[in-house]
Amino acid sequence: MAKVQVSTTINGDAVSFLCEVDETLLDVLRDRLGLTGSKEGCSTGDCGACSVTLDGRVVCSCLVLGAEAEGREIRTVEGIADGDKLHPLQEKFLEFAALQCGICTPGFLVSSKALLERNPNPTESEIRFALAGNLCRCTGYDKIVRAVQAAAAEMRKG
Amino acid sequence: MPLDANLDPRTHQFKYVGTRPLRPDGVDKVTGRAKFGADATAPGMLVGKILRSPHPHARIRSINTAKAAKLPGVKAIVTRDDFPETKDPSLKDVLYNVMAREKALYDGHAVAAVAATSASIARKALKLIEVKYDILPHVTDVDEAMKPGAPLLHKDMITDGVDPAPTKASNIAAKCEFGHGDPEEGFKRADHVISRVFKTEATHQGYIEPHACLASVGTDGSGELWVCTQGHFMVRDTCAALLGMDVSRLRVTASEIGGGFGGKTTVFIEPVALALSRKAGKPVKIVMSREEVFRASGPTSSTSMTVKIGVNNAGRITGAFAELRFQGGAFAGSPVVLGAMSCFACYDLEHVKVVGYDVVTNRPKQAAYRAPGAPMAAFAVESVLDELAQKIGMDPIELRLKNAAKEGTKSSYGPKYNRIGLIDCLEAARRHPHYKAPLGANQGRGVAAGFWFNFGGQTCVSLNVNIDGTVALVVGTPDIGGSRASMCLMAAEELGIPYDKVRAIVADTSSLGYNDISEGSRVTFSTGLATISAARDAVTKLCARAAKIWGIPADAVVWENGYAKPSGPNAGNFEPLSLQDLAKKAAKTGGPIAGHYEVNADGAGVSFAVHLCDAEVDPETGRVQIKRYTVVQDAGKAIHPSYVEGQYQGGAAQGIGWAVNEEYIYGKDGRLQNPGFLDYRVPVCSDLPMIDTVIVEVPNPGHPYGVRGVGETSIVPPLAAIANAVSNAAGVRMTQLPMSPPRLLKAIFDAKG
Numbered sequence: 010m011a012k013v014q015v016s017t018t019i020n021g022d023a024v025s026f027l028c029e030v031d032e033t034l035l036d037v038l039r040d041r042l043g044l045t046g047s048k049e050g051c052s053t054g055d056c057g058a059c060s061v062t063l064d065g066r067v068v069c070s071c072l073v074l075g076a077e078a079e080g081r082e083i084r085t086v087e088g089i090a091d092g093d094k095l096h097p098l099q100e101k102f103l104e105f106a107a108l109q110c111g112i113c114t115p116g117f118l119v120s121s122k123a124l125l126e127r128n129p130n131p132t133e134s135e136i137r138f139a140l141a142g143n144l145c146r147c148t149g150y151d152k153i154v155r156a157v158q159a160a161a162a163e164m165r166k167g
Numbered sequence: 168m169p170l171d172a173n174l175d176p177r178t179h180q181f182k183y184v185g186t187r188p189l190r191p192d193g194v195d196k197v198t199g200r201a202k203f204g205a206d207a208t209a210p211g212m213l214v215g216k217i218l219r220s221p222h223p224h225a226r227i228r229s230i231n232t233a234k235a236a237k238l239p240g241v242k243a244i245v246t247r248d249d250f251p252e253t254k255d256p257s258l259k260d261v262l263y264n265v266m267a268r269e270k271a272l273y274d275g276h277a278v279a280a281v282a283a284t285s286a287s288i289a290r291k292a293l294k295l296i297e298v299k300y301d302i303l304p305h306v307t308d309v310d311e312a313m314k315p316g317a318p319l320l321h322k323d324m325i326t327d328g329v330d331p332a333p334t335k336a337s338n339i340a341a342k343c344e345f346g347h348g349d350p351e352e353g354f355k356r357a358d359h360v361i362s363r364v365f366k367t368e369a370t371h372q373g374y375i376e377p378h379a380c381l382a383s384v385g386t387d388g389s390g391e392l393w394v395c396t397q398g399h400f401m402v403r404d405t406c407a408a409l410l411g412m413d414v415s416r417l418r419v420t421a422s423e424i425g426g427g428f429g430g431k432t433t434v435f436i437e438p439v440a441l442a443l444s445r446k447a448g449k450p451v452k453i454v455m456s457r458e459e460v461f462r463a464s465g466p467t468s469s470t471s472m473t474v475k476i477g478v479n480n481a482g483r484i485t486g487a488f489a490e491l492r493f494q495g496g497a498f499a500g501s502p503v504v505l506g507a508m509s510c511f512a513c514y515d516l517e518h519v520k521v522v523g524y525d526v527v528t529n530r531p532k533q534a535a536y537r538a539p540g541a542p543m544a545a546f547a548v549e550s551v552l553d554e555l556a557q558k559i560g561m562d563p564i565e566l567r568l569k570n571a572a573k574e575g576t577k578s579s580y581g582p583k584y585n586r587i588g589l590i591d592c593l594e595a596a597r598r599h600p601h602y603k604a605p606l607g608a609n610q611g612r613g614v615a616a617g618f619w620f621n622f623g624g625q626t627c628v629s630l631n632v633n634i635d636g637t638v639a640l641v642v643g644t645p646d647i648g649g650s651r652a653s654m655c656l657m658a659a660e661e662l663g664i665p666y667d668k669v670r671a672i673v674a675d676t677s678s679l680g681y682n683d684i685s686e687g688s689r690v691t692f693s694t695g696l697a698t699i700s701a702a703r704d705a706v707t708k709l710c711a712r713a714a715k716i717w718g719i720p721a722d723a724v725v726w727e728n729g730y731a732k733p734s735g736p737n738a739g740n741f742e743p744l745s746l747q748d749l750a751k752k753a754a755k756t757g758g759p760i761a762g763h764y765e766v767n768a769d770g771a772g773v774s775f776a777v778h779l780c781d782a783e784v785d786p787e788t789g790r791v792q793i794k795r796y797t798v799v800q801d802a803g804k805a806i807h808p809s810y811v812e813g814q815y816q817g818g819a820a821q822g823i824g825w826a827v828n829e830e831y832i833y834g835k836d837g838r839l840q841n842p843g844f845l846d847y848r849v850p851v852c853s854d855l856p857m858i859d860t861v862i863v864e865v866p867n868p869g870h871p872y873g874v875r876g877v878g879e880t881s882i883v884p885p886l887a888a889i890a891n892a893v894s895n896a897a898g899v900r901m902t903q904l905p906m907s908p909p910r911l912l913k914a915i916f917d918a919k920g
Contacts, residue, residue, distance in 0.1 A: 029287070045206040046199020048425070050375040051457040055844035058375055086199035099197040103189045106809035109648040109817065111196030112203055112376040112425025134853075141853040144844065146373045146426050147648065148813055149820030150852045 017078040019044070020088025028075035035059045037075035038085060046086040046115045050144065057143030060116035061085045067123045069142075086115035089122060098122055098160040107156035109147035116143045121157045129165055133158070168696050168770065168871060176804040176866045176873035183659040184872060187809045188666045190652040192423070201423045204379030204395030209450035212381070213242055213282040215443050216289040217436065217453070218296050219463060220271030220278050223529040223837025224305035224318060227271060227298060230279055235295035240288035243447035244296070245439065246279045255408060260498040262409055264532045265438050271300065272320060272497035273529050274838040275462030277435075282443040282451045305529040305837040309494035310471050312338040312528045320497060320527045327499075338527045340499030345507050345580045346520035350475070353486020353518030357477025359558045360486075365547040367886070367904040368830035369469040369494075372536050373821070373849045376425020377460045382440035383450040389416040390444070394437055397427040397645055398684025402437055403676045409438045410445070417441075420675040421645040428821070429535030430465055432684050461842035465534020466831060468493040468501045472547040474510075478555045482569040486518040487511050487579075491544060493525060496532040501525045502540030505620075508580035509883070510544035512618040513567070513589055513775060515576040529837055535686060537818060538619045538879035542825065542886050546904065549615035549887030554900060563614045563891075564597045564777075571616075588801030588865030589616065589775040595861050596777040601797040606781060610794060611896030613780045617883025621876035622687025623768035623869075627680030628697035630658060630705050632760040636747030638662065640671040640701075642694050643682030648817075648878065649810035650690045654698045656806050657872070661702035663729030664746055680765055688876025691806055692867075693768040699871050705762030709749050712756040717741045770869020771876060776800035778819065778884040782892035789912030791827045791893055797859040803867040803875030814877045816858040822885020824850045827893075830905050 012027040019042070028037050033052075038044040038061070047070055050056035054069040061070045062084045063077075089096045098121050101107070108114045117140060124131060124139040131139065136157050137150070145153060170176075195201040220227075232244045247268045253259055267276045279296050283289035304318040311317055317338055326333050327341040354360050380394035390412065396402050399421040407414045424431065436453040444451040455464070471492040477485045489510050495501025507523035556563040571589045578584055593616065596602060606612060629641040640658050644650065651671040659666045683689070710724040713731035717724075723738035724731050730743035753760050781795040798815040805811040828848045832840040841847045866873025886904060893911065894900045899918040903910060 031287075039206075044199070045202070048203065048376065049205065049454075050377070050425075051844050053457065053843055053845065056375055056457075086197075090198055095194070095197065099194075102197050103193040106187070106190075106649070106813055108193075108196055109810070109813050110374070110376070110424060110426045111192070111201055112374075112423075114196050115199050118197060133857075137853040137855075141851045144373075144375055144849060144851065146375055146428070146821070146849060147817045149816035149850075149858045150855055151816045151858045152809070152813060154852065154857070 013076050015076055015079045017080065018082045020084055030076060032075045033071050034073040034075050034078055035070040038070060044085055044087055048112055048115060057116040057120065058113050060119040060143065062119060062123055067120050086118055089118055096122065097163045101156040101160040101163065105152045105156035105159060107148065107152040113143060113145045117145065117153060125161050125164060130161060168700065168869065170866055170868050170873055171871045177864055181660055183656045183666050184806050185808065187807060188652065190649050191655060191670055192646065192651055203376055203425050204422045205454045207381045207393045207422065209381060209383055212450045212452055213284060213447055214286045214289045215280055215282045215440050215451045215453035216293055217277050217439060218279040218293045220267060220276040221274065222271055222300055222302055223274045223307065224303040225271045225300035226269060226303060227267060227278065228301055229299045231297040232279065235281060235292040238288065238292050238295060240284040241281060241292045242284065242449060243282040243443045244279060245442045245446060249442050250409060251411065253409065258405065258408055260532065261405060261434065264498060265434065273531050275459065275531055277439065277463065280439045280443055282447045307528050307530055307833045307837055309469055309492050309526050309528065312494060312526050313492060313524065320529065324527065339524055340527055341525040343504050343507055343523045344521065347577065348518035350486040350488040350518045350520045354477040356479065356485040358480045359555060360475065360477040361551050361554050362473065362475035363551055363902055365472045365474065365550065365902045367470045367543045367546060369466045369530065370825045370829045371461060371466040371847065372428035372430035374426025374428060374430055377455040377457060378436055378464060379454040380437050380440050381450060381452045382444040384441055384445040386448060388412065390441055392417065392419045392437060392441060393422055394419060395422045395424045395431060397424065397431045397647060397686055399645065400643065400676050400681050401684050402434055405434050406438050406441055410441055418675055418677045421673050424645050424647055427647050428537045429539060429686060432535050432686050433465060435464055457844065458842040461847060462839050463531055465532055467536035467539065468495050468533050470543045472544065474547040474551050476551045476555060478559060480559055482559060482561050482566050484514060484516055484570045487516055489521045489548065491521065491523040493540065494528040494530065495525060496530040497527055498532045499525055499527060501533055506540030506544035509541040509618050510548050511579035513572055513616045514570045515572045516579060519579045521579065537821065537882040541617065541619055541883045542822065545615065545617050545883045546886035546890060549884065550890055550902065553891040564593055567616055568593050585772065585868050586865060587773060587775065588863050591863050591865050592775050592777045592799045592801055595863055596779055596799045599779065599797055599799065599861065601779050601795060601859065607783065609786060609896055610781055610783045611892045611894065613782065613888040613891030613895060615778055615884040615887035615891060617776045617880055618773060619688065619880040619883055620773055621692060621771040622689040623693050623771040624683035624689055625681055625767050626693040626697045627682055627765045628694060628701045629679060630701040630762040632705060632746065632750050634750055636668065636750045638664065638669045640669055640698060641674045641679055642671055643674055643679045644685045644690045644694045645673055647685050648814060649807060650694065652810065653691050653806040654694060657695050657698045658702045661699055661706065662746060663727065688878040689771060692771045692870055692874050692876050695806065695874055696768055696870055697764045697766055700764035701762040704764060705760060708760050708762065709746060712749050712760065713744045715756050716744065716752065772803055772867030772869055774801045774875045774880045776880045776884055778888040780888040780892040782889060782896050784893055784896040784911065786915060789908035789915065791906055791911065793823055793856055795856055797861065798881060799861040799863060800877065800880055801863045801865050801875060802877045803870065804864055804873040805862050806874060808862060811862055811877050812860045815860045815881045818881025819858050819885050820850055820855060822882050823855065823889060826886045826889035826904055827906050
C-alpha cells in the first residue's frame with residue numbers, strides 16, 4: 010500500500026513520518042514513533058486509554074488517522090512532565106495512589122490536564138463528567154478524582 | 168508462619184509498615200515509560216492474528232490454509248495439527264481451549280492463527296483460510312444446559328461426584344456438597360422460612376489491557392516470552408508442556424500488567440504465539456482486540472441459584488440450604504465449589520447444606536474473577552437474609568451479628584475458624600455515620616456481608632544486599648496492584664533501612680524459583696511472609712559478618728534499626744556497624760550477602776467485609792444510581808493503607824457494575840451480542856460516588872505481622888448490598904442481576920399489577 014508522508018508536532022518537537030492511509034494515529038505513535046505511553050484498550054473510542062490532545066483538544070488517538078496529524082500539534086503522556094520535573098497531576102496521582110495497574114493512567118492524565126487548563130477549579134461532578142470517557146477498572150475512580158482535585162488546588166496556588 | 172510472638176499489630180509501633188510512601192513503579196506509570204504487554208518489540212518481529220469460530224457449536228470438518236499460505240508476507244500458519252495431543256489430563260481442556268480440535272465449542276473459539284509481516288497482511292490471510300463447519304445445536308443458559316436432551320458438548324462427560332456414577336453423558340461436569348446437620352430439621356424449628364430462586368448473568372473482569380505477548384523461539388528450540396500475566400511461572404510450565412519444550416528452555420518475563428482480576432491466570436494466546444514463532448523462525452507478537460477479549464478470554468460464570476433459609480423470631484438462623492448451578496463455559500471448572508463453600512461461611516449454623524453443579528455450555532471457558540464464585544452465592548444468601556430481617560422486624564446488621572461466625576465456629580465448609588474479624592466489621596458498619604444517615608425519596612439502603620478464603624501457596628523470594636547498602640528485592644509474583652511497594656515496606660521494616668533504599672523487581676522465570684500465580688489475594692500475605700523471612704535470613708548473615716569483624720560469636724550480635732550491635736556488655740564493646748558498613752566490607756568478610764526464602768505458605772487467614780449501599784431508583788426509567796457506598800473490611804494488618812483502600816474501592820466498583828449494568832448478552836444464534844465497552848457497560852467516573860472505606864485490623868495468626876489478603880473479599884458483598892438497597896428503594900425484591908433499567912422497570916410494573 011502506498012504510504013503518505015506526514016509532518017506534525019509531537020510534544021513540541023517537529024516530527025515527520027510515513028504511514029499507511031488507514032493507519033490510526035495511535036498505531037503511528039506506538040509502532041512507528043516508539044511513543045508507547047498511549048495505550049490501546051478497545052480501538053473503538055470507548056476506553057480513553059489512548060487519549061492525546063490534537064491542537065489542545067482531547068481525542069481518542071485510535072479514532073484519528075495518522076494522516077490527519079498533518080500540520081497539527083499533538084501532545085501525549087510523554088510530554089506532560091517538564092524534563093525530570095513531574096507535572097502536579099503526575100505528582101498527585103502518585104501521592105493519592107490514583108493508580109493500581111496504571112494502564113489507564115496516561116489517558117487519565119491527558120484528559121485531566123486538558124480539563125484543568127480550561128477549568129482550573131472544577132467541582133467533583135465536573136471532574137467526573139470530564140473523565141467519563143476514560144475507563145479505570147482498578148480504582149473505582151475515588152482516588153483519581155481526589156488526585157485531580159488536589160492537583161487543581163496546587164496549580165491554582167501557582 | 169505464625170504471628171510474631173509478643174507482637175500485637177494493633178499497638179506495635181511499626182516504622183515503615185502502615186505508612187503510605189510512593190510506589191517504586193510510580194514514576195514510570197505516570198510518564199508513559201512503564202512497559203506493558205503490548206509495548207515490547209523485537210527485531211524482525213511478525214504480527215500474529217487468530218481466526219475464531221463464528222459458530223457457538225460446530226464440528227470442524229476441514230481447515231484449508233493453502234491460499235493464505237501463498238499470500239506474500241505470510242510467514243507461518245498454525246492449526247490444531249500443530250498442537251499435539253497432551254498426555255497430561257489436567258492440560259487437555261487448556262489445550263482444546265487454546266486451539267479447537269474436533270469441535271468449535273463457542274463463538275470466538277480459536278481455529279487457526281497466522282503470523283505475517285504486517286497486521287493488514289495477517290488480517291487478509293485470516294480471510295483466506297477456509298474452514299468447513301457442520302453446525303450443531305447449541306446451549307448457553309445454565310438451566311437449559313442441565314435439562315435432559317440438551318445439546319451435548321462433550322460426549323464423554325459423566326458427572327463427577329455422584330455415587331453411583333451416571334451411565335449417560337450430560338453437560339453437568341460435577342456435583343459437590345458441603346455442610347453439616349440437617350436443614351430440614353432446622354426449617355421445622357423456624358418461625359419464618361423463605362426460599363427464592365436467583366439468577367446472575369456472566370460478567371467480564373474488564374481489565375483495560377487486552378491480552379498481549381511477544382514470543383521468540385530460536386532454531387535451537389529455546390524460547391523467550393514477554394507477556395502480561397498474573398503468573399509467568401504458570402505460563403512457562405503450561406506452554407512448555409503444550410509445545411513439548413523443556414521447562415528450562417523457556418524464559419518468561421512478566422510485563423507490567425494492565426489489570427487481571429483473575430482473568431490473566433491461564434493461557435490463551437501465549438502457546439499460539441510460541442508455535443507461530445517456532446514455525447516462522449522469527450519473533451511473533453499477538454495482541455487481542457477488545458472484541459477477542461470479550462468473546463474468547465475467560466469471563467465469569469452465569470448462575471442460577473436456589474436459597475432457602477429459616478429463622479426464629481429471636482433472629483437465629485435455624486436452617487440453611489442452597490443449590491447453586493453455575494455454567495463455566497465450554498469446559499469443566501466453574502467456580503461453583505468456591506461458591507458453595509463460601510455462601511454460608513459468614514454464619515454460625517447448626518444445620519446447613521449446599522449442593523453445587525458445575526455445568527458446561529457453549530460459551531468461552533470461564534476464568535477466575537476476583538473471589539470466583541463467592542459474589543453470586545453471597546447475592547442469593549444475603550438477599551434472603553435481608554428479607555428475613557424485614558419479616559421479623561430486626562435490623563439487618565443485628566440479624567447478622569446474632570448469627571456471625573467467630574473464633575472456634577465450625578464453618579459451613581468444614582474447618583473451624585481461627586481468629587476472624589466478622590463481628591468487628593459488623594460493629595464498625597453499625598457505628599458508621601453512613602448507617603444512620605437519612606435517606607431521600609426513592610432511595611433505599613442495603614447491607615451485606617461477605618467472606619473470602621484467601622490463598623497462600625508456593626513462593627520464593629531473594630533479597631540482595633548491594634555494595635552501597637541499598638537492597639534489591641527479587642520477587643516472582645507479578646505486581647497487580649502495588650505489591651512492590653508493600654514488599655519494600657516489609658523489607659525496610661525488617662532491615663531497619665529507609666523504604667527508598669529497597670527496590671523490588673518481579674524476576675523472570677529463569678532468575679528465581681517457582682512462584683504460584685498472583686491470585687487468591689495471596690501476594691501481600693505469601694510474598695510478604697517470604698520477604699520478611701528473606702530479610703531475616705539476610706540479617707542473620709549480616710550479624711555473622713559483624714561477629715567475624717569483631718571476633719565474637721555470631722549469637723552475641725543483635726540487629727537493631729539497621730545496625731549490628733553487640734548483644735550486651737558481655738559481648739564486648741564495639742561501635743555498631745550499619746548495613747551500609749557491612750555491605751561495603753562484604754567482599755572481605757565472605758562475599759555477597761543475600762537472604763532467601765522458599766515456602767508453600769499456609770495460614771492465609773480468611774477475611775470478611777460488610778458493605779453499606781444507598782441506591783436511588785428512578786421509578787419512571789428504572790435507572791439505578793448509587794448515592795453512597797461504604798466498605799468495611801478486615802485487612803489483618805494494612806501494610807500500605809492507600810493500596811488496601813484501593814482494593815476495597817475497586818472491588819466495590821466492579822460489584823456495582825455487575826449489579827446494575829454488566830452482562831454477557833447472547834443472541835438466539837449463540838453469538839455474543841455485546842463484545843465491546845460501548846454495549847458491555849462498565850462503570851464510568853460519572854456513574855459512581857466516592858467510596859468510603861474502613862480498614863478493620865484483626866491480626867491473622869498465620870502471618871508475622873498479622874496480614875490477611877484484601878483483594879477479593881471486597882467484591883463479595885456488593886451484589887447483595889446493592890440488590891438489597893435497590894429492592895428496598897423500589898419496594899420489589901430483585902432476584903436477577905444485572906438490575907438494568909428494563910429489568911428493574913418491568914419488576915416495578917409487575918409489582919404494581
